[in-house]
Amino acid sequence: MKRVFNLSGGKTSAYMTIAEKPDPNDIVLFTDTGREHPLTYKFLDDIEKHEGFKIHRATYIHHRSPGKTGFDALTSWKRFLPNRARRICTVELKIRVARRYLRPLIGTKFEQFIGFRYDEPNRVKNYRQTYKHTITRFPLYEQGVTKEMVNDYWQNKPYTLEIPPILGNCDLCFLKGKNSIIKIMAQYPELADKWIEDERRANAGRDRRIGNFFPDITYAELLEMALAQQKDFDLEAALPAYSCTCA
Structure with missing residues (x-):
């Protein structure tokens, strides 16, 4: 076989x-x-x-x-x-x-x-x-x-x-959780662009919360939080919030 x-x-x-x-x-x-x-x-x-x-x-x-x-x-x-x-x-x-x-x-x-x-x-x-x-x-x-x-x-x-x-699989996958995503964005803000564009396209002409990856916050807002903190997080110690079976 x-x-x-x-x-x-x-x-x-x-x-x-x-x-x-x-x-x-x-x-x-x-x-x-x-x-x-x-x-x-x-x-x-x-x-x-x-x-x-x-x-x-x-x-x-x-x-x-x-x-x-x-x-x-x-x-x-x-x-x-x-x-x-x-x-x-x-x-x-x-x-x-x-x-x-x-x-x-x-x-x-x-x-x-x-x-x-x-x-x-x-x-x-x-x-x-x-x-x-x-x-x-x-x-x-x-x-x-x-x-x-x-x-x-x-x-x-x-x-x-x-x-x-933490950067394995999709770089900013929602299963990594908001805290880990913020930590990643703080060091790699450029990774957020495509995820923000996904939500912008999905919500064009609709209520702002329809179609987002999270029900209560957008990736653009997560990026704002990441840039405001201006911290060098230890990504080696970061863990996903939810189990991922994508592997």
């Missing part, structure tokens, strides 16, 4: 993939939302260069959003933006993109590998309950690999992901 390694662009899934030694018959898949930090893409390039295997890269496109891809394509035609209650971004940009990409290559029967660690038992449990009919392995969980072990591994490599963990 074909093996598919889900590579999110982070250190943990990269560790898992490298440790499992994918061969040319396997597929290492990165589903690109288009909202990753630029250094995530550099990390993927470095993996291919140093480890010698190909990373398949798939992204979302839609006929209603010609010329756009990923998150930009999705939010350009949807009547509402993703939020905690309606996680359409995970379904559309990750799950369905992966299925559409894999189907013509290997069909619908394959063994997939996901990089949930031993110290993430709830993620493993939730995934198994939600996707009961998939053939899925969690080698890091099975082998007792923890976050500390993953970090130790990357300290001894000639390359690594050069951003704090």
Whole structure:
């Protein structure tokens, strides 16, 4: 049976993939939302260069959003933006993109590998309950690999992901929570532009609160708060407010 390694662009899934030694018959898949930090893409390039295997890269496109891809394509035609209650971004940009990409290559029967660690038992449990009919392995969980072990591994490599963990996945994802988003914006205010534009476009000609990522505040307001504080936050210690299954 074909093996598919889900590579999110982070250190943990990269560790898992490298440790499992994918061969040319396997597929290492990165589903690109288009909202990753630029250094995530550099990390993927470095993996291919140093480890010698190909990373398949798939992204979302839609006929209603010609010329756009990923998150930009999705939010350009949807009547509402993703939020905690309606996680359409995970379904559309990750799950369905992966299925559409894999189907013509290997069909619908394959063994997939996901990089949930031993110290993430709830993620493993939730995934198994939600996707009961998939053939899925969690080698890091099975082998007792923890976050500390993953970090130790990357300290001894000639390359690594050069951003704090909080900047992984979509750079200003609403699941990171308002406090973490403010901390990120304080150091990288330029990241806010595309998220502010999403809300502006979604709310054009409507009540200002319709279609925002948060029900009670806009990304423009979060940016104002971040710039007003003018603090150098420790992003290495920042944690997301909610669990993210996008990986």
